[in-house]
Structure formats: C-alpha cells, structure tokens
Amino acid sequence: MTTTQETRWIGVSAPRREDAPLIRGRGRYIADIEPAGTVHMAILRSPYAHARINGIDTAAAEALDGVHCVLTAADLEGIGDFPTIWRLPGQKESNTPALAPGKARYVGEPVAAVVADSRYMAEDALDLLDVDYEILDHVVDVEAALADGAPVINEDLGDNTIIEYTFPGINALGVAGDIEGAFEEADEIVSGRFKVGRYSGVALETRGLVADWDDLRQTLTLHSGSQVASLLRTELAAALGIPETSVRILTPNIGGAFGNQWDRYPEDILVSLASMKLGRPVKWIEDRREALQATVHGREQLQEWQLAASSDGTVLGLKGRVLSDQGAHLHSVGIGPAWVTGAAAVNQYKIANYHCDVVGVATNKTPNSTFRGFGGPEAMFGIERMMDKTARRLGIDPAELRRRNMIQADEFPYFSPGGAVYDSGNYPAALAKALEAVEYDKVREEQQSLRDQGVYRGIGIASYIHVSGFGPSAILGILDYYTGGYEGSTVKIDPHGRATLYTGMIPMGQGTETTLAQVAADHLEIDIANVRVVWGDTDQTPYTGFGSAGSRSNVAAVAVIKAIEQIKAKAVRIGAGLLEADPDDVAYADGRISVKGAEEMRSLTLADVAQQAYWAHKIPEGDQPTLEATYVYDPANFTTACGTHVAVVDVDIDTGKIDWVKYVVVDDAGTIINPLLVEGQIHGALSNGLGGAMLEEFVYDEETGQLLSSTLMDYLVPSFTDLPDFEIHHLVTPSPHTEGGFKGMGEAGCFPAAPALANAVADALSHLGVEVDQTPVTPSRLWSLIDQAGG
Amino acid sequence: MAETMSVVLNVNGSGRAVSVEPRKTLADAIREDLGLTGTHLGCEHGVCGACTILLDGEVVRSCLLLAVQADGAEITTIEGIGAGDDLHPMQQAFSEYHGLQCGFCTPGMILAGIDVVSRNPDPTPQEIREEMGGNICRCTGYQKIVESVQAAAAVMSTEGGSA
Amino acid sequence: MKPAAFDYSAPESIAEALDLLAEHGSGAKVLAGGQSLVPMLNFRLARPAHLIDVNGVDSLSYISANGTLRIGSMTRLTALGESGDVAGAHPIIPKAVAHIGHRAIRNRGTIGGSLAHNDPAAELPAVLMALDAEVTARSADGERVVGMQDLIEDRLFETTLGDTELLTEIRIPAAAASSTSGFQEFARRHGDFALAGVAAVITTDGSTITQAALGAFGGTHATRLPTAEAALLGAETGDAAFAAAGAGAAADFPATSDVHGTAEYRSHLINVLTVRALKEAAGNSGGGNG
Ligand SMILES: Cc1cc2nc3c(=O)[nH]c(=O)nc-3n(C[C@H](O)[C@H](O)[C@H](O)COP(=O)(O)OP(=O)(O)OC[C@H]3O[C@@H](n4cnc5c(N)ncnc54)[C@H](O)[C@@H]3O)c2cc1C
C-alpha cells in the first residue's frame, strides 16, 4: 500500500462510498431482510380519535389458517413502555403505550397486532378482529383542549396541560432582563399570532422492523432503522425485561429518517415480543397509511408574540406564548422541540429582555415529536415573521431592521436570554452576502415596476441560527435530558496499516460513511481507500449517547480525530523503539513515522509499525499490543450554524398560486468536510422546510377527529416542479469549540425556509396589507387572505 | 386463501415461473418471489414512483399491477440496468452528481430518467422536472437529480446508450 | 396495504368478458389500467370477489377517426394523448391528457377506466361532456349508447353503467369547423387531480358566439355549466362575455371543501379558470376547436 497522500480529504467533494450498491438496486433496507422462517405482523389501529375499548374478540382471527398469534393489551402484562427521555421540571408523565390500554387516543393508535405467514394473511386476520369501541368526545385543537370542559385525553393527568415552562429558564439558564420595562419604554408594540402547521419527515421508506429471538442463546436481534440504536437497545431491554446484553440492534440502509427515527416506537416492543413468543423472526413493514398516522408528527404550534421596539427599529423586548400540540402521548423527547422553540426564538438578535411561556398540550392526535429542525424552524417562523411585521410597521426596510439588531461578529460567545451560548458567526456578513447574491436593490426596483404591470413579486428574508452539535452531557443534565450527548469512535489499524473506524452514527442519506472516512483519511494521512467505516451493529460499534442526527456528524468527526490522535501517538512510541530514537524526536507525518530531520533515511510506514504492533515483540513499556484506540467525545459546547436565506416569488392574486423566481442561501456551518454533500443536505433540508411552508400538512377533521391526510394524495410532499433551483453561498466561521471547527448543518436548511417564503408572499401582497401567519401557505388559504384584503 | 396461479415473469432477460395468488402485486412478486429487492415500495398507491419498472419498455408502477397481469411480458428492473460492472450512464451520473442520498427513490428515479431521455434525448431542466414529476424524493430537493439526468443525457447521446 | 383475496379471469374477447360479467354480477369488477382500482384494492376500499381483467381484450383498444372519432375503452391515456388523429380532431383532448397524473400512470390508465371510475376531479369526463361525446355500454343482453351526461348524471366514483355492463367505446362527434377550445385547470402539484378545471369549446361566426359548451371538474361531480353557456350564446367574444360566463360558471359549479381547498375558493377558481379557458379558446383560431 502507499501511504503517500495526494489530497487532503477534508474540504473535498469525495464521491460517496454509499452509492455503489444503491444505484444498482442492491441496497439492503429493512424490507429486504427476511431470515428463514420469517412471519409477518400487521397492526390493528384505532379508527377513532378517542374511544374506550371494552373488549377485543380475537377468536375468528386466531382461527384463520396461517395466523400464528394475536397480541392485545392483555398480552402486555409485565411489559414496560418507553420513557420520555426529556423530563422537564413539572412535566407530567405521559409515556406512549405499546398498545392502547383500555382507551384509544388518536386515529392510528395501535390496538392489537397479528402475526401470520404473510402480510396479506395478517391483514386478512385484522379484518376478523372484533373490537368493542365506545366512542368518546374528542379534541383536535390546542385551544379547545385547554378550554373548560374539554374532553380529557389522559385522565391520570387531570387535564390536557402537560407542562408550562417559562423562559428565561428555571434551570438557571438565560437572563431575564426587564421585560415589563422594555414594553413600557417601547415606541411600538407589534403583535403576531402564528399557526405553524403539523407535518413531518415522511421518509420515502416507511418504518420497518425484523425481530429475531434465538431461544437457545437467549438473544434478540432487531433489525431497525433507529437513528439511535444504543438507546433503543437500552430501553427495549428494559421494556421487555431482558438483559441488555441479550439485545443486538442491526441497522441496514435507511431510506430517510429526518429525525422521526430518533424515537422509540410501540412496534419495537410488539415485534420483539411476538418473536419471543413464537421463537421465530417476525417482520413488520409499516405501510404508507400507517406511516402517516403513526410515525411521529412534528412542528405544530400556536404562537403568540409581542415585540417592543423603539422607533429607530431597536428591538427592546420580546414576549410570547407557545402552545405546542403534543398529540395524545408524550413520545421519546417529550415537549423537547417546543422547548427549543422557546430557547431559540431570539435568533440572531440582541434582544436583552425576553419572556416566553411554552405550554405542552395533549390532543387526540398522533404524538408530535422529533423531526428535522426540532423546534428551531418553528422559532424562526415566529421571530422572522415578527421582524418583517415590525419593519412594515416602522417603515424600515426588513433587511435594515435585521442588520440593526444583529449580534456582531465580535460579541461571541454570546449568552442568549433563551439560555443558549452562541459560539461564533458573522451574522451581518451573511446577511450582506445574501442581499448581494440576490441583487436586493435591483429586485426591489423591479418589484415596483412589475407591480404596475400586475405582477406581484415579493422578497422574503429570513435569518437563522441553528444550535447544533447536541450536546455537552452536563448541559443535557441541567436540562433534565436523560441521555448523554457524547459520541464514541473506535479506530483500529490492521497489521497492513489500513484503518477500520467504528461509529455509532448511521448513514441515513447524509453521507456519514463518506465524511467520516474523509476525516479519518485526513488525520491518519492515508488514502481514503484504506479506511473502512463500520456502522449499524450494536455488538461492534461504540455506545452513542445521542445517535445520528442531521447535525451530529460534527461531534462524531471530533471523536474520530481524537481517537486517531491516540493512534498516532502510539504509532510514534512504537516507531521510536523500532527506529531506535527518542519518541520526542519522532513524528507522524504523511502516513509515516519518521525521525525528525531524517525523514528520508529513518522512516517507517504506518503498515510497518502496525505489523510490529500486532507481532508485539517490541512494545514500549506501558503500551499494549495492537494499534487501536477508542475515544468518547463529549462536546464542550453546542455549535451554532447560522445564515440568511432570501426567497423571491411571484403571487398570482387570482388563484393564490406561488411561483418561484429565485432562492438564495448563505450559510455558515464552520469548516466543511465535503462541499457536495453539504449542498445536498441544504437542498434536502430546504425541501423539508419549503414542503411544510407550502404543501405538507396533517389535517384533522374537527367534527370526527379523523386524520384527513392519510394518503400521499392528501398529504402532499414537494415534487420536482414545486421547488426552485437553490443558489448556495457559504461563509466559513470555524467553531472555536470543536476540533476541526465543524458545526452541525444537516438540518439548517429547513430553519429559515418557511419564514422566507411567508415573508416573500406577504411582501408581494404588501399593497393589500396581507400578513401570512399560517403554514402551509396553501393556494386556498392565500386566496382567502387576498380576498379578505379586498384584492 | 385463493387458488394460486402459475405465471412466467420475464425479468431482465430471463424467464422464471412463479406461483402466486391473483391478489399479489407485481412489486411483491418481484421482491419476494424473484428476490429482486431493488424495486422499492414507498406508498403502494401509485403516488411515489419508488416501485417504477419498465414493462415491455414502458415505465409503470409495479405496485399497481398484479403479478398475474405480467405473465409473459418483458420486465426490466433496476437490477437489469447496466451490464455487469459497467454502470449505465444514468447510474454513473446519479453517483457523480450526488443525485441520491438515502437511495430509496433511486432505482425508480434511474428508470424514470432513462425513460425520459429515451423519449427526449436532450431535455431541458424544466422538461426533466415536468417529466419526472411522478417520482418523489424526500432527500435531495431534486436539483441534483435534474443535474444527474441532464449529464446522463449528454453521455447517452454521444454513446447511444440506452436501457 | 395488501388486497383482500379475489378470483381472477383474463378474457380475451368482449363476448367472454360479458359472459363473465353476467355470471359474477355485482361481485365482480372490471380491471382496466388499474391506476384507480388497484390502489383501492390495496387499501381494501374495494373488495371484489372476482376481477375481470380486460387488458387482454385487444379489440377494445383502437382509435378510429372517420367523422366521428371512435375510441376503444381500453385505449391507454398515453396513446390517446399522442394520437395524431385525436389531436387533429379535438386538440383539447391531448391538452387535457397531459394533466392526468404522470407518464407511468398514463401508460396504464385507460380512457374507459377514467370515465367508469368517474373521479369528480378527473379531466376526461368533463372534457368529453363538453365535446358531447357518447359511450357504448355492452352487456350479455346487448348494447346501448349513452350520452356523457346520462352516464355521469350527478354521480361521483360511479356511473349509470350497470353491474354487468362493459364500457366499450367512446364516440366523439366531429367539431364544428370554426370551433375553438381552451383547457384550464388548477392543481396543487403538477400531475395531481385538479382542485378545479374547465374545458371550453366555443364556435363563433366571426365575432358572435354561436355555440358554447363548457365542462367543469373538481366539484362534487363533473358537470356542464349551463348558466355560463347561456351567458356566452349570442354574445360577442370578449372580456365582458367571458366575465359573465365566469360568474355563471361559479354559480353552476357544485363546489365542495376538502383538505386542498374550501368550496368558496373552488367557486372562485372556476370563475377565474373559465375566463382563462375562454380567452385561450378565443386566441386559438384556426377551427377544428384548435
Ligand atoms: C398518482 C396518480 C395520479 C392520478 N392523477 C390523475 C389525474 O390527474 N386525473 C385523472 O383523471 N386521473 C388521474 N389518475 C387516475 C388515472 O387516470 C386512472 O387510470 C383512471 O382514472 C382509471 O383508469 P384505469 O384504466 O386505470 O381504470 P381502473 O383503475 O382499472 O378502473 C377504475 C374503475 O373503472 C372500472 N372500469 C374500468 N374500465 C371499465 C370498463 N371498460 N367498463 C366498465 N367499468 C370499467 C373498474 O371496474 C373500476 O371500478 C391518477 C392515478 C394515480 C395513481
């Protein structure tokens, strides 16, 4: 092998090693896994939003040929459920049960499960299950759920309020300021009421599981698409009452996750239990209707904000109330996303006086939990709409108003009243760059002349911060977040000098395998072809505190770098012995271990040293044989990615149709590992963000409590013609807190997308005074705003 | 259980007899009975395009066909694209231009892309967007798929390559 | 999402198909392109005991242009959209077909299936209403010819076809020499079922409108728009007549609310789209509803 290296890999658009099987149709997704003897599960789900279950007659289903077992809540005696891992002070306990215990609380809630020879037969058996439902009054709106006399979703909790949390936090984070003073002093008080729509990741691959219990070895192998396999292993073992050492989670290719697979789900328990009962592999592949009904939803909030400003545009204070529609149960992260909304709402601005109440509310809807962005996009929607409303009220250009209030580049670290510490960035520079790229002044001019011709063009600016790189475990502890934020990495150099890297991260499309290989190749200074990345097997890979998320690669990358530092140090010690030199005189460079100043003469390849490390004939005192290292990296701080987006659209005032003119992105995610993949992540996140801004929505019928968007004909995801070409520019402000300067960026694209779009639409219709305060901005909604405004 | 029927599925150039219930979709038969799992299922109601295959040379949704309907027809799945180690220019371009992330839509996208270029050898980005609108991708935001298809079209027109 | 069990036959002739329909009656369903029926099977919203697959009945697939345009019910939407004969006789048809789903859907979906399925948001029932088309329905007992309006009445997701009847042919009378057409629809995404849409066919003698036929879709059912048509008849082509027709269309249109839009919005849309379709028709001179 050669250890001479021609490229540094970090910063290079290295082709993805993930691609080779995927473009040939040889990927291995959960549905493609079928061990011999596999039987298939189908799940009976509540057709009602709220109904008591008085009994389930399973006889006919059990009698059907090919049916192996039927599970109902009665079979779950002794089986636990998954805890909510984010347990804020005062938060009532409301875990998601594996099967509705006596009462179904949302349409799609699992009521029973059937296992049969094929999925076709299992569905035949579902048809034969006879459930005695007693329909109860339901509530699918947060305000209605808080009203007196509302149906109570979970009687044990007394009412539908799960938690009220106030920022600045009672966790001693954040600074209160003088909110009342700010409002007294203000020249203008601007208010806004925003409905952020309910939508979710809706990955193209639905969830799926294959559980395989080996009775003789007493081991459970679970093939799962979980983004956080270690945590699933821990919690699943606890729920099933078996030792964690018995559980192995294998993760194959994942067809998109977008945060939704961060959670633990009832089905994890159901397939495992069925496999243990039957002693054979049990497979469950979620169908699309189930995916829309029962994979967690995201976002939905009702926000009320008031902003105090002086007439020169200085924002003096911000206060708000955020009602988070949690659905029927708390899922894995509790009200976490809404908490993040409260923490992030001050965004890039120096708003010294801040107050926000966040209320988690139960409704008869699918649980609202982890989804790409995790409360950040919701926060950005509120504050960025408020900035535009304020600009409009004060007659100040929206770009100028932002500029006047931004935290300056020399003010970092910045302690925000929301409780976060912003590490670095240059907000005004990103804004300026975005305005330049979009040719702001020119577009503003054109806007005027076009309007005279009946073309309604609008320009929408939205700036954002994305607190990423979750997170320092000690801070998670302060936040009552019951998992660690660290990431482990094991690097093993084999006797031929090639590297195998073991990570708890899962490639879900974002190219983690490639980017971690790039980082490893760069730091070992060897060719990337000589780095293998092993992921997706809890028997081999390090425990991950937080698992894979769009914004965690930075943390994982540091773990890799740190493990490699140890490898290099050890290679130098071993090499020094072999070279008969003092370790202090030996250095690791270019994949070689050499005596400084005599690199030509006294030098060994990594392979030479590795071979010696395995022979172990001459291992230095205090060192162990072989050449491997594990490092568990706990980040010192969060990182804050940031940037500004500008959307330019035309609105057809007759139909409410929105046409794209331009979309410009300026982002700053610190050091970039792979520019091509970063672009892909931005595009993808934008598509999630704009999908929710324009098309995607889980609509519930108030009358019946039914989820109306339970097919892809009703839940509309963006297709090719719905999205513009994105123009992307980068600023690079390396994070001072992380090795390598990386910041998490896989989610950032969805943060400012919805407010940029909404601001652009409102701007296009400013002559009518239209304000766009609800997402998605559907043509029907937009037309009725235009109509009401007399347009 | 209803009677099974015997049908011959000619997939990627070779015929195989399978015995299926009439209700079994072609997609399930391809995946389960033939073991060709590159054909994916994203919705089973015709909206997403993940199950796209070529039936007698035309793009179709394999989730909306019954296996018994394909008796004797010529079927091409993603596994039949590219010869051995040689990638089809469309496959090559998807990898080169980052036209895939999770890869779940990719087999369908590649087949749809080949179909578009076979009918329109030099498509504009807008034409690609309109023609491929029946295939959904949740990961890429489409821009890089459009670039991939355009790049592949250029290669295909010089190589005369096709499915 | 897997279908419930059914029996399956694949007749090769119309007679065979009619016998099977006679035998199985209401328990049977005809399988044409399957682009609407198979999703319903997968969702178990349709549970026929017997499926009669007519894809092997070659004699149902043809386009014959000889004065009246005759189209076999199993003609695929792709073939319909690409036929020079169809485009020559009624250019509004390929225009409408381009809006139906996507290539893969049109490669299988059939004209007969689209009419028999009668989705209220489907393009073809309304277009064929505006073209005064008729269909032939055959059963073991014989054949009848039914006008589009009598086929659809005010039904949705069903027609006046009997359980044992097979829709075999669509007949479209030749267009008046000086007729022109416009087709406009509004969908949230390219290829989706429309929220509302209008097919307009008008004939003028110079500048006065002598014939007007407007079909609308996206409401509770496909329908002609009689008030709009009346507003046009005898009027001069131009903004005033078109605006009156738009208002008439909104009054006629059986708008309804769903996740995609309110009834109020749809009524407004039909007004806007009617005006646009008429402008388009007026701009399309050259006769043969070009
Ligand atoms: C993603 C998607 C998007 C679509 N978008 C549109 C769209 O925008 N506009 C649109 O109009 N359609 C759309 N469709 C529907 C498509 O056009 C269907 O193909 C069509 O409506 C039905 O035609 P088919 O041949 O597939 O009929 P099938 O699905 O086979 O049958 C439909 C019904 O008609 C009956 N039937 C069929 N043929 C006959 C016959 N000859 N005699 C008696 N009964 C018969 C069947 O028994 C069944 O009840 C879409 C479909 C999908 C999956």
Ligand code: FES
């Ligand atoms: S699985 Fe066939 S179109 Fe989605």
Ligand code: FES
């Ligand atoms: S790459 Fe994931 S759906 Fe397209």
